[in-house]
Amino acid sequence: MRTVITFGTFDVFHIGHLNILKRARSLGDRLIVGVSTDALNxxxxxxxxxxxxxxxxxxxxGLSCVNGIFREESLEWKGQYIREHKADVLVMGDDWSGKFDCYRDLCEVVYLKRTADISTTEILAGIRAAS
Known part of the structure; x- marks a missing residue:
C-alpha cells in the first residue's frame, strides 16, 4: 500500500484545494492530510x-479522496509526521518547489502544479475589496 501525505491550511476551501488533493491521492492508495492548526497558521x-x-x-x-487527517502543529515536525504515517510520497504545491527536498531520504517528494488563477489570498483580497 502506497501512502501519500500532504499539508496545508485549507482555509476558505476552493477548487484549487480539491484539485491538488485529488491529484495527490492519485499518486497512491491512501491520502493523509496534515491540517495546520489555528495557532500554527x-x-x-x-x-x-x-x-x-x-x-x-x-x-x-468529508472528502472521498482523503483517507485520514491530523493536526499539523509545527512546521519543524514534517519529518516526524512522514515517519509516523509511514508516508511513501510527500506532495506539495509547486509554489514550494525545492523547499522540501530535505525529506527525500524519508520518501519521494513531488511538487504538483497549482490550479491557475485561484488562491485563498486572492479570494480574501477580492472579498475585502468588495466590502
Whole structure:
C-alpha cells in the first residue's frame, strides 16, 4: 500500500484545494492530510484562518479522496509526521518547489502544479475589496 501525505491550511476551501488533493491521492492508495492548526497558521502568516480548525478538519474528513487527517502543529515536525504515517510520497504545491527536498531520504517528494488563477489570498483580497 502506497501512502501519500500532504499539508496545508485549507482555509476558505476552493477548487484549487480539491484539485491538488485529488491529484495527490492519485499518486497512491491512501491520502493523509496534515491540517495546520489555528495557532500554527497565526505563527506562519500573522493571522488566524477564516474558518476555525475544527471546521477545516471536518471539511477535509468529508472528502472521498482523503483517507485520514491530523493536526499539523509545527512546521519543524514534517519529518516526524512522514515517519509516523509511514508516508511513501510527500506532495506539495509547486509554489514550494525545492523547499522540501530535505525529506527525500524519508520518501519521494513531488511538487504538483497549482490550479491557475485561484488562491485563498486572492479570494480574501477580492472579498475585502468588495466590502
Amino acid at each position: 497565526y505563527k506562519k502568516k500573522g493571522r488566524y484562518p477564516i474558518y476555525k480548525e475544527e471546521d477545516r478538519l471536518a471539511i477535509l474528513s
